[in-house]
Amino acid sequence: MSILVKNASNTADLQPPYPYSTWIGYWEGKSGIKLDANTKYNCPAGDCKNACYKKDFDGCHVQKVSDYTHKMYIIPLCSSCNQRTDYFFVDENLLVPAP
Template sequence: MTYVKNASGTSRWSKPSTGESSWLEYWEKKTGKKATRCGATDCHSTGTLVGAHVQKVFGGNELYITPLCTGCNQRSDNFWVDTELVRVPSGQ
């Protein structure tokens, strides 16, 4: 599990510069997994999922993508995820 927070100011990047149609597709391509639920350990919703931009709470300014439901993608608190984090490609 990783302790994360939603990154601010990332909505300007609607999709990756690497050709995928969405950040969720980017995460699935990089992990080889299908996103089926929200990665927040206190949620696990199977509703509408997005590839959310997050940062590790104790880990610098690097941006990562992980699947979150639309509600958890709006959270302003710190929370645990149990899904893989995939680094946002440089140049984003």
């Protein structure tokens, strides 16, 4: 099911917890989904047309628009979508709670 999200603010200084060195690594570890380095994947943002290799994805902090608890989640997004200031749809099953 798709859910409306937005990029969380002021997250650039947040670091993934040990033993993860990247937010993509954290997302892979918690979601159980491993991205192959040699495969192109579509950006999970519903209206994005970018297809990227694993190295081109950012592990992004997002928040559900309809959730006023301000809970953050990690999801892989292309660099362009990591800079978005609007709302966009993603598959809710790809969201991993941020620590």
